[in-house]
Amino acid sequence: MATKSIGRKPKMSPWDKSQLIWGWIFIAPTMLGLLILNFYPIVDTAIQSFYRTMPFNRGNVFVGFENYINMIADAEVWQSLINTFKYAIIEVPFSIAIALVLAVFLNRKIRFRSGYRTIFFLPMIAAPAAVAMVWRWLYNSQFSLINNAFGLHVDWISDPNIAWISVGIIGVWSILGYNMVLFLSGLQEIPGDYYEAADIDGANGFVQFFHITLPLLSRTIYFVLVTRVIGALQLFDLIYMIMDGTNPALPKTQSIVFLFYKYSFQNNQKGYGAAIVILLLAVTMIITLLQNLFQKKWVNQD
Amino acid sequence: MRKIIQILAAVLVLATLCIGLSASALAADSTAPLEVVIWDNNQQAGLQAICDLFTEETGIPVQVVVKSWDAYWTLLEAGAMGGDMPDVFWMHSNNSQMYMAYDMLLDLTDYIAASEVVQVENYMPEIWELYTYNDRYYGLPKDYDTIALWYNKTMFDEAGLAYPDATWTYEDLLNAAKALTKEDGSQYGFALNPSNDQDTYYNFVYAMGGSIVTEDRKSGYDDPNTIRAMQYVGELLSYCPPNTVMSETGTDVLAKSGQVAMITQGSWMVADFKQNEYMAENFDVAILPYDSVTGNRASICNGLGWAASAFTDRPNDCWALIEWFGSKEMQTMQAELGVTMSAYNGTSDQWVNCAEGIFDLTPYLQVASEEKTGDGNNMLVLRPYTFNSTQWQSAAQQAFVAAWADPSKMEEVCLSFAATMNNLIAQEVMP
The missing domain is CATH 3.40.190.10 (Periplasmic binding protein-like II)
Structure with a gap:
C-alpha cells in the first residue's frame, strides 16, 4: 500500500478496508490481553515506584525518587543483580552450546531419534515448581541421592560458594530441551545441497559445522540468545522453591526478582519492590539493545 | 456469508458478557457454597466435617479450601485491595492489626452481643486480645497453641x-x-x-x-x-x-x-x-x-481467630458459620478430632485423648x-x-x-x- 501512495493519503478500496477491519478483529484478543495484562501493570508499577505504599494501597504517599535513592545505596540490591548475572552466565552459554550440539546429533538419522528428542524435551513439560522440588532433594546435604551415591558431604545449596552453580545447573537442565527444539527447526531449514557440495569438496563434519551450520543457524541462535538472556534475568521460582529464608547461601544467590518478591509480598513495601523491578526492566532493555547492536556483526542477514 | 460471520461474532461477544454478568449475580445466592480458606492442610478434614454438620443444620453448603501460608496471605491481601475476599477465613496475630485497622474484616461486635451461643467470657482472653481493635471484635477465637x-x-x-x-x-x-x-x-x-x-x-x-517486643513497643533484643x-x-x-x-x-x-x-x-x-x-x-x-x-x-501462646470479609454479600450466613465454629459443641469436636486445642474454656481436655497411646x-x-x-x-x-x-x-x-x-x-x-x-x-x- 505504501508504494502506491507517495505524498498523499491512500484511498482505500472496500477490499482494503475490510482487510483492515478484519485484521484488527483478529489481533484484538491478543492486543487486549497485552494491554490489560502486560502494558497496564508496567505503567502501574512504574507509578508505584514513586510512592511509599501503605497497607492495601490505601493512602500511598508520593515520595519522588526516594525509593530509587534508597535502592542505589542498598548493597543487597546490587548483590542480587550480580547474583542474577552469575546465574545468566551459567545458564545461557551452557544451555545454548549443549543444546546446539545435541540438535546437530539428533538431526541425523540415528536409532531411537524421537525417543532421545522426547527425553531431552521432558523437563520442559514439567512444572518449574515440581522440577525445583525434585532438585531440592537431590541436592539435600543429609539425604540426597547425589551425596549418598558418591559418598560426598557437599552443601550443594547452602554453601555460598557452590549454591549459585547448583542453581545454574538446574537452569541449564530445564531449558536444554526447549533450546534444542528451536535449533532442530532451524537446522531443518538449511538445504541439504550445501552439505552435499561440502562432502564433494572433501570438508569433514567439523568444518561443515563451523562453516555451514553455524552461519546459517545464526538467526535462530540470536533469537534463542535474546529470549534466554531475558528469561535468565527473570530467575525466581528455582530460588524461591529451593532456598528458605534462613539459608546461609541466600544473600549470595537470591536474584533480583526474588528480592522484588520479598519486598512487595512479604515485607509489604510495594513501592520499594516496584523500584527494584523497574531497575530490572532498565537493565534488561539495555542488554537487549546491546545485543541488537552487536548482532549485525555475527548474525547472517540474508 | 460475511453478514453471518459478523452476526455470529456479535452473538459470541454478547454471550460471553452474559455469562460474566450472571456469574456475578449468582454470587449473592444463599444456596451457593460459602468459601472458607485456611492454610493448614492438617486441619482440613476435621474442619470440613464440622462444616458438613453446619450444612445439615442450616442447608448452607460450605467449601473448605487450603492454601500454602505464603499463597494464603498473597490471596487475602489481593482480595482485600480488590474488595473480593473469601467469605470466612483465619486471622493470625502477625497480620490481624493491619486488617482490623483498615476495616477489611466484618465487625462481629453486634453479632456477638446478640448471640446466645457466643459469650465472651467463655473464650481465652489472650486470644480475644489479638482480634480486638478499638474495643470492637473482628475475630472469634478458634484455638490456641502452646x-x-x-x-x-x-x-x-x-x-x-x-x-x-x-x-x-x-x-x-x-x-x-x-x-x-x-x-x-x-x-x-x-x-x-x-x-x-x-x-x-x-x-x-x-x-x-x-522479651522480643517490650511493653512500649520497642525491640527486646538488646535486653x-x-x-x-x-x-x-x-x-x-x-x-x-x-x-x-x-x-x-x-x-x-x-x-x-x-x-x-x-x-x-x-x-x-x-x-x-x-x-x-x-x-x-x-x-x-x-x-x-x-x-x-x-x-x-x-x-509462647498464639491463637487463630475466625474472621469474615467486610465486603461479603452474606454477612449473616458468614456469622452463622463463625458462630457454629465457636459453639461449645463444635469447639469440643475440634479438640476431639485432634484438629487443635480449642479456645473455648475447658474444651481442650478432649484434645489430649486424640493421641492416646x-x-x-x-x-x-x-x-x-x-x-x-x-x-x-x-x-x-x-x-x-x-x-x-x-x-x-x-x-x-x-x-x-x-x-x-x-x-x-x-x-x-x-x-x-x-x-x-x-x-x-x-x-x-x-x-
Missing part, C-alpha cells in the same frame, strides 16, 4: 539418661543435648534454626526474663536477659547439626528421620507427628524446662495452667506482635543466620538487630 519438648525415648534409653520431666532446668537440657550428641555426626542432641522462633527460642527468651537467652542458644548450637543442614531441612524432618534427640515444637504439629511412624514409635512429649535464675517456665500430650495443657509444675512457675506469653510483625520477624530470621554460623557473634547480632527492628517498628504507620 509449646512442649519432644524427645526420642530410644536415644535416651541408649544413652542411659532419664527422660525429661518437670524438674528440668535449661542447664539440664544443655547437658542432655551434650550427652546425646555422637561425635561421628550421626546423632545430635538438639536442633533449632533461626526460623524456629515461636516454637523454640522465643520460649527461652521469656523464661530467662527477656541483657534476651542476650543471655540467645547466648544459651549459642551454647546449645554446639550440640545441633551444622547450621547449613538445619537451613535446608526443617528440624521436624530431622527429628522424624532420627537425626536429633530433642526438639521443641508447637501443639499444631501433633496431627502431623501422629501420622509419622517413626515419631509415634520413638518420641514422647515433656513440659518445657524452666530457668534456674528466674524460676520461670514460659511457653501414642504421645502424652498433657504437657501442652499443663504449661497453660497458671500455676507451678515441678519447681517452675508456668507463664503463658502471647506471641509477640506489632502492627506489621512479618517484616521484623523475617528480618530477624535472616540477621541471626550470621550468629548461627558463628555463635560467638550472638551478642553483637542481638544488639545490631535491636537497632534494625526499632527502625522497622518506627516506620509502621497506623491509619
Whole structure:
C-alpha cells in the first residue's frame, strides 16, 4: 500500500478496508490481553515506584525518587543483580552450546531419534515448581541421592560458594530441551545441497559445522540468545522453591526478582519492590539493545 | 456469508458478557457454597466435617479450601485491595492489626452481643486480645497453641539418661543435648534454626526474663536477659547439626528421620507427628524446662481467630458459620478430632485423648495452667506482635543466620538487630 501512495493519503478500496477491519478483529484478543495484562501493570508499577505504599494501597504517599535513592545505596540490591548475572552466565552459554550440539546429533538419522528428542524435551513439560522440588532433594546435604551415591558431604545449596552453580545447573537442565527444539527447526531449514557440495569438496563434519551450520543457524541462535538472556534475568521460582529464608547461601544467590518478591509480598513495601523491578526492566532493555547492536556483526542477514 | 460471520461474532461477544454478568449475580445466592480458606492442610478434614454438620443444620453448603501460608496471605491481601475476599477465613496475630485497622474484616461486635451461643467470657482472653481493635471484635477465637519438648525415648534409653520431666532446668537440657550428641555426626542432641522462633527460642527468651517486643513497643533484643537467652542458644548450637543442614531441612524432618534427640515444637504439629511412624514409635512429649535464675517456665501462646470479609454479600450466613465454629459443641469436636486445642474454656481436655497411646500430650495443657509444675512457675506469653510483625520477624530470621554460623557473634547480632527492628517498628504507620 505504501508504494502506491507517495505524498498523499491512500484511498482505500472496500477490499482494503475490510482487510483492515478484519485484521484488527483478529489481533484484538491478543492486543487486549497485552494491554490489560502486560502494558497496564508496567505503567502501574512504574507509578508505584514513586510512592511509599501503605497497607492495601490505601493512602500511598508520593515520595519522588526516594525509593530509587534508597535502592542505589542498598548493597543487597546490587548483590542480587550480580547474583542474577552469575546465574545468566551459567545458564545461557551452557544451555545454548549443549543444546546446539545435541540438535546437530539428533538431526541425523540415528536409532531411537524421537525417543532421545522426547527425553531431552521432558523437563520442559514439567512444572518449574515440581522440577525445583525434585532438585531440592537431590541436592539435600543429609539425604540426597547425589551425596549418598558418591559418598560426598557437599552443601550443594547452602554453601555460598557452590549454591549459585547448583542453581545454574538446574537452569541449564530445564531449558536444554526447549533450546534444542528451536535449533532442530532451524537446522531443518538449511538445504541439504550445501552439505552435499561440502562432502564433494572433501570438508569433514567439523568444518561443515563451523562453516555451514553455524552461519546459517545464526538467526535462530540470536533469537534463542535474546529470549534466554531475558528469561535468565527473570530467575525466581528455582530460588524461591529451593532456598528458605534462613539459608546461609541466600544473600549470595537470591536474584533480583526474588528480592522484588520479598519486598512487595512479604515485607509489604510495594513501592520499594516496584523500584527494584523497574531497575530490572532498565537493565534488561539495555542488554537487549546491546545485543541488537552487536548482532549485525555475527548474525547472517540474508 | 460475511453478514453471518459478523452476526455470529456479535452473538459470541454478547454471550460471553452474559455469562460474566450472571456469574456475578449468582454470587449473592444463599444456596451457593460459602468459601472458607485456611492454610493448614492438617486441619482440613476435621474442619470440613464440622462444616458438613453446619450444612445439615442450616442447608448452607460450605467449601473448605487450603492454601500454602505464603499463597494464603498473597490471596487475602489481593482480595482485600480488590474488595473480593473469601467469605470466612483465619486471622493470625502477625497480620490481624493491619486488617482490623483498615476495616477489611466484618465487625462481629453486634453479632456477638446478640448471640446466645457466643459469650465472651467463655473464650481465652489472650486470644480475644489479638482480634480486638478499638474495643470492637473482628475475630472469634478458634484455638490456641502452646509449646512442649519432644524427645526420642530410644536415644535416651541408649544413652542411659532419664527422660525429661518437670524438674528440668535449661542447664539440664544443655547437658542432655551434650550427652546425646555422637561425635561421628550421626546423632545430635538438639536442633533449632533461626526460623524456629515461636516454637523454640522465643520460649527461652521469656523464661530467662527477656522479651522480643517490650511493653512500649520497642525491640527486646538488646535486653541483657534476651542476650543471655540467645547466648544459651549459642551454647546449645554446639550440640545441633551444622547450621547449613538445619537451613535446608526443617528440624521436624530431622527429628522424624532420627537425626536429633530433642526438639521443641508447637501443639499444631501433633496431627502431623501422629501420622509419622517413626515419631509415634520413638518420641514422647515433656513440659518445657524452666530457668534456674528466674524460676520461670514460659511457653509462647498464639491463637487463630475466625474472621469474615467486610465486603461479603452474606454477612449473616458468614456469622452463622463463625458462630457454629465457636459453639461449645463444635469447639469440643475440634479438640476431639485432634484438629487443635480449642479456645473455648475447658474444651481442650478432649484434645489430649486424640493421641492416646501414642504421645502424652498433657504437657501442652499443663504449661497453660497458671500455676507451678515441678519447681517452675508456668507463664503463658502471647506471641509477640506489632502492627506489621512479618517484616521484623523475617528480618530477624535472616540477621541471626550470621550468629548461627558463628555463635560467638550472638551478642553483637542481638544488639545490631535491636537497632534494625526499632527502625522497622518506627516506620509502621497506623491509619
